[in-house]
Every structure is written in C-alpha cells, then in structure tokens.
Amino acid sequence: MESFLTWLQHSLGKGPGDTAQSWSEALLESLNLWELLEGSHLLGLILFVGTILVVDLRLLGLIFRRTRVSVISDTILPLTVFGFAFVVITGAALVFAKPLLYYHSIWFRLKMILLTLAMLNILVFHSRIQKSQGGWDAESVPPSKVRAAAAISLVGWLSVIICGRFIAYDWFECGKPQSALINTVEACKTSERGAYTLEGKRL
Amino acid sequence: MSFNLEQLLPAARPWVENLVNVWPTPYVKPNFAIWEVGHILSLIALGGATILMNLRLIGVGLTQESPSEIYRNLRAVQTVGAVGIVLTGVLIGMANAERLYDSAAFIVKMLALIGGLILTYGVSRPTAAAEGSVSKPAKAWFALGMAFWLAAMAVFVTGGLIAPGMWHVITGAGLLVLFVMRGRVRIVYAGVLAALVLAQELATRVTDRDSINISFAVSITAWIVGTALVQFFRTDHGEEDGPLTKIIGCATILVWLTGAAAGRWIAFA
Numbered sequence: 001m002e003s004f005l006t007w008l009q010h011s012l013g014k015g016p017g018d019t020a021q022s023w024s025e026a027l028l029e030s031l032n033l034w035e036l037l038e039g040s041h042l043l044g045l046i047l048f049v050g051t052i053l054v055v056d057l058r059l060l061g062l063i064f065r066r067t068r069v070s071v072i073s074d075t076i077l078p079l080t081v082f083g084f085a086f087v088v089i090t091g092a093a094l095v096f097a098k099p100l101l102y103y104h105s106i107w108f109r110l111k112m113i114l115l116t117l118a119m120l121n122i123l124v125f126h127s128r129i130q131k132s133q134g135g136w137d138a139e140s141v142p143p144s145k146v147r148a149a150a151a152i153s154l155v156g157w158l159s160v161i162i163c164g165r166f167i168a169y170d171w172f173e174c175g176k177p178q179s180a181l182i183n184t185v186e187a188c189k190t191s192e193r194g195a196y197t198l199e200g201k202r203l
Numbered sequence: 204m205s206f207n208l209e210q211l212l213p214a215a216r217p218w219v220e221n222l223v224n225v226w227p228t229p230y231v232k233p234n235f236a237i238w239e240v241g242h243i244l245s246l247i248a249l250g251g252a253t254i255l256m257n258l259r260l261i262g263v264g265l266t267q268e269s270p271s272e273i274y275r276n277l278r279a280v281q282t283v284g285a286v287g288i289v290l291t292g293v294l295i296g297m298a299n300a301e302r303l304y305d306s307a308a309f310i311v312k313m314l315a316l317i318g319g320l321i322l323t324y325g326v327s328r329p330t331a332a333a334e335g336s337v338s339k340p341a342k343a344w345f346a347l348g349m350a351f352w353l354a355a356m357a358v359f360v361t362g363g364l365i366a367p368g369m370w371h372v373i374t375g376a377g378l379l380v381l382f383v384m385r386g387r388v389r390i391v392y393a394g395v396l397a398a399l400v401l402a403q404e405l406a407t408r409v410t411d412r413d414s415i416n417i418s419f420a421v422s423i424t425a426w427i428v429g430t431a432l433v434q435f436f437r438t439d440h441g442e443e444d445g446p447l448t449k450i451i452g453c454a455t456i457l458v459w460l461t462g463a464a465a466g467r468w469i470a471f472a
Contacts, residue, residue, distance in 0.1 A: 032367040039371050039467040042243070046463060050251025054277070063276040064268075071267045076255065079264075158244065165240050 002190045005099040028097040037097075041090040045164075048083030049157050051076050059150035061141030068137050102167065104174045104191045106182060111163035118156035125149045205307045205363040215304075222300040232298040238291050245287025246463055252281035253323065253459055256331055260452030262444055263383055270444075274331035281328075285320065292316075307362035308468040311355045315462030318351030319455070327455040335444035337451065345451060352458040359465060364472035371464035373424055376457055380431045383449075392430050399423050 013023030021029065028034055057063045058072045095102050102108040129149055136142045172182050175193025177200045182188075188195035188203075195203040209216065222228060231238055258264030259273045296303055303309040325344030330337050337345070359369050377396060384392050403419035431453065435446040 035468065035471045036367060036370055038471075039368060039464050040374070042467050043371060043375065043460060043463060045243075046247050046250035047254065049247045050249075050254060053248060053251045054255060054280070057280070063280070067268055067272075067276075072265070075265050075267070079254070161243060161247075162240050165243060166236060169236055 001103070002100075002187075005103050008096070008099050024096055024099065027093070034094075034097055037090050037093050041087060041094060044083050044086035044090055045161065046083075048080055048087050049161065051080040051083060052153065052157060055080070056150040056154045059142055060147050061139075065140035069142065070133065070137050100192060104186045104188060104193075105167050106172050106186050107163045107166040107169075109185065111160055111167070114156060114160045114163060118153065118160060121149060121152050121156060125153075205365075206310055206358050206361070207307050208304045208310065219300045219304045222297045225297065227294065228297045231294045235295060235298055238295045238298075242288060242291040242295060245284045245291060247284070248280050249284025249288060250459060250463070252277040252284060253327075254456055256281065257327055257452035257455045258382075260327065260331060260335060260444060260455075261383055261449045270331040270335050271333070274328055278328065281323070285323065289316075303469065306469050306472075307358060308365045308368065308465045308472065311359045311362065311365070311368075311465035312462050312469065314351050314355035314358065315458055315465060318348045318355060319458045319462055321348035321351060322451070322455045322458050326451050330448060330451055335448045337445070337447050341451075342447075345447075345454075348458070349454060352454060352461065355458075355461055355465070359461065362472075365465070365468045368464050368468040368471075369420070372457060372461050373420065373427065375460045375464075376431075376453070377423070377427050379453060379456060380427050380434075383431070384434065388430075388434065392426075395426060396423065399426060 008022075009024045010022050013026070014020050054063070055073055055076050058067070058069060064072055095108075129146055136146060141147075170176070172178060172186065173193070174183075174186055174188035174191040174195060177196045177198050179198060183195040183197075183203065197203060208219075223232065255264055256270075256273050256277050259266065259268070259270050265273055321344055326337075326341045326348060329341050356369065356372065359372070360366055362368075381389065381393055381396075399419065399422055403416070403423070406415050406419065432446075432450075435449045
C-alpha cells in the first residue's frame with residue numbers, strides 16, 4: 001500500500017525533467033482547484049448530513065410526527081444520496097492530493113472505520129428494519145429498533161465529521177515524538193517522516 | 204481590489220490584537236478544534252432545515268406537506284443551527300481575531316450572515332408559516348436581506364484571491380435550478396450549462412486571460428438566473444406559490460451557501 005501511495009503522490013502523471021510535477025502534486029499546488037474541492041466537500045457535507053439529520057430525527061419520533069416516515073425518506077433521500085456522491089467525489093480528490101499524509105493519519109483511519117460502520121448501519125436498516133416499515137410507517141414514534149438505528153446513524157455521521165475535521169490538525173502526525181500505540185496505529189515506521197518515541201528516539 | 208476590516212477600522216488593530224486575552228478566549232483557543240467542529244455541526248443543522256423549508260417554498264421537495272407544516276417541524280432545528288453558528292462563530296472568531304481582521308472572506312461571511320438571518324427570520328419563515336403568501340413586512344425584509352446578500356457577493360467577486368470561491372455560489376445556484384426544473388426544460392438547461400462550462404474549460408486552456416474567465420462566469424450566472432426567473436414567472440396551473448415566494452426560497456438557500464463558502468475561504472486567502 002505504501003509503495004502504491006508513494007507512486008500515486010510522486011510519480012503518476014509526472015513528465016520528464018526535475019521540476020515536473022505528478023498529478024497529485026499539481027492538484028495540491030494548484031492555484032484554486034484544491035481550495036474549491038475543499039470548499040465543495042464542506043458544502044456537500046451540509047447537504048448530505050443536513051438531510052440525514054432530518055430523516056433520523058423523524059425516525060426518532062422527534063419531528064414530523066404526523067407525516068409518514070416513507071414520505072420523509074422517499075422525498076429527502078435522493079438529496080442525501082446526491083450529497084453523499086458529491087462528498088465522496090470531492091473527498092477522493094482531496095485524498096488524491098495528499099495520499100501519504102492521509103494514509104498515516106490516525107483521524108483519517110478512524111474516519112474510514114466509522115464511515116464503514118455508518119454505511120453498514122444503512123445496509124442493516126434497508127435490508128432488515130425497513131422490511132417491516134408498513135407496520136410503523138405512520139406511527140408518530142417508531143419502534144425502538146428503528147430509533148436505535150437512527151441514533152446510531154446520527155452518532156456515526158457526527159463522529160465521521162469530527163474525525164474529518166481533526167485530520168487538519170497535526171497533533172499525532174508521524175515524525176513527532178509520540179507513544180508507541182500512536183506510532184503503531186499510524187504505521188509511522190514506514191512513513192516518509194518516520195516514527196519517534198516520546199523520548200525523541202527514531203524507531 | 205480587496206476589502207477587509209483593517210481598511211475599514213484601522214484604529215481597531217490594538218483592540219483586535221487584545222481579543223485573544225479577553226475571556227473566554229484563553230479557554231477557547233486550546234480547544235479550537237472542538238469549537239470548530241461545533242461550528243460545522245451547527246451549520247449542518249441550519250443547512251438541512253433551511254434547504255428543506257425553502258425547497259418547499261420553491262415548490263419542490265416535501266410537497267406532500269404544507270409549507271407551514273414543514274416550518275412548524277423544522278423551525279427548532281433551524282434555530283439551534285443559527286444560534287450554534289453565531290455562538291461558536293464568536294468564540295472561534297475571538298481566538299482567531301487577527302486573521303479575520305485582515306480577511307476579505309470574513310467580510311463576505313458577515314454580510315452573508317446578516318443577510319441570511321434577515322432572509323430566514325424576516326422572510327422565509329413567515330412566508331412558510333403563511334403557506335407561501337408574502338406579507339408586506341416580509342417584502343421589506345426581503346429587500347434588506349437581498350441588499351446584504353448582494354453586497355456579500357460583490358465583496359466576494361472583487362476580493363482578489365478569494366474571488367474563485369464565488370464558484371461555490373454559482374455551482375450551488377446551478378444545481379438548485381437543475382433540481383427545480385422538470386421535463387424537457389431541465390435537459391435543455393443542463394445541456395446549455397454543460398456546453399458553457401466545457402467552452403470555458405477549452406477557452407482558459409487556449410488563453411489564460413482573466414477577462415475570458417470572467418466573461419464565462421458572467422454568462423453561466425446569467426444563464427442560471429435567467430432560466431430560473433423565466434421558469435418562476437411562467438404561469439404554472441395548480442401551483443399555489445407566486446414567483447416571489449420561489450425567489451425567496453432560492454435566495455435563502457444561497458445566502459447561507461455564500462456564508463459557508465466564504466467561511467471556508469477565510470482559511471485559504
């Protein structure tokens with residue numbers, strides 16, 4: 001993985017000559033494109049999580065109690081899916097600009113795990129819980145298993161956002177003196193910056 | 204040309220520099236990231252509620268429910284978001300005051316924030332509560348809110364390094380109109396829009412003159428706004444809301460988008 005990401009960051013699309021840039025480097029150093037991608041990622045997130053929030057609050061029985069769940073979800077979920085696609089595309093482009101930094105970031109790794117869990121929760125909801133929707137579709141407060149899925153969804157997506165924002169901070173960046181646990185979780189030994197113990201000794 | 208608070212209030216620099224020592228900033232600064240997350244989460248709550256409430260005013264989205272029912276259900280979420288962005292915004296702003304003092308993007312954000320609050324609380328919410336009927340006070344607030352939003356966009360466009368951030372607003376408007384359109388009109392609209400974007404891409408590869416880029420930005424904006432207005436003013440039988448209600452819906456979504464985009468560009472330029 002490390003060598004693939006190194007190739008992605010430093011070699012892919014690189015022309016001849018010492019000053020030539022790879023596509024990844026060109027994207028990162030572009031005048032406006034990287035900034036536009038980052039801004040778009042945030043705006044896509046507002047659409048994506050903002051609409052999920054409304055659906056989850058309905059599933060929790062906190063808003064739109066007189067409206068069928070199917071009316072809310074059928075109308076709002078296309079917007080959510082669009083927002084998600086937007087976030088994934090812009091997010092992938094942002095990772096492409098700094099693949100090695102993201103790969104060795106504890107927050108990015110945690111974000112990917114939480115993202116997978118949140119997606120699994122959606123899968124479980126659609127494949128199991130939603131099958132019985134006819135029975136609780138019109139209920140002002142849906143059954144506990146539905147509310148549990150909605151609560152997990154909310155906590156999951158909020159955690160994804162928190163981890164995503166923390167990626168920007170270098171608290172645990174490889175190359176800094178830090179605990180063995182962090183060095184292991186981030187696979188710092190194989191990173192360009194290396195792994196350092198709390199005493200400052202390179203591993 | 205770039206416009207910032209330092210130019211507007213040059214004597215305020217010592218006060219701005221001292222904000223970092225004023226309570227509660229010393230407690231906020233070490234936990235800046237946490238407050239920043241709070242700001243984003245508030246923006247998400249505000250954004251979700253605003254998008255759905257105003258799409259209904261435009262005549263799309265949750266059309267199975269009346270505008271007043273949507274307002275009744277989402278007003279608390281929207282207010283939590285609005286209070287959250289102001290509260291966390293003041294705190295992270297105090298902890299980062301010097302940067303904001305020199306930033307044109309911050310001016311854009313503040314103008315959009317004021318415009319957003321006026322359009323949301325003075326126009327959009329009362330209009331939704333009245334099932335899409337726009338009262339006289341709402342019309343007056345609409346004029347004021349639009350003035351702030353237009354001023355925000357004027358500073359954004361002329362803000363030098365932050366000017367490319369206007370593409371967020373143009374893209375948002377383009378997608379919003381695409382969502383609102385139906386049938387053949389939507390295909391024609393999307394086709395022309397795609398052709399303009401492609402032409403801009405080709406033209407900027409041939410020549411890197413800024414004037415070409417700006418001409419395309421103006422053309423694309425004119426196409427989006429023009430198509431939306433034609434669509435809104437067309438007499439559609441069976442629609443309860445007039446063109447002004449739809450324009451209010453669009454403006455309220457886009458003013459918050461402008462503020463959010465400008466907020467992100469504070470970090471860039």
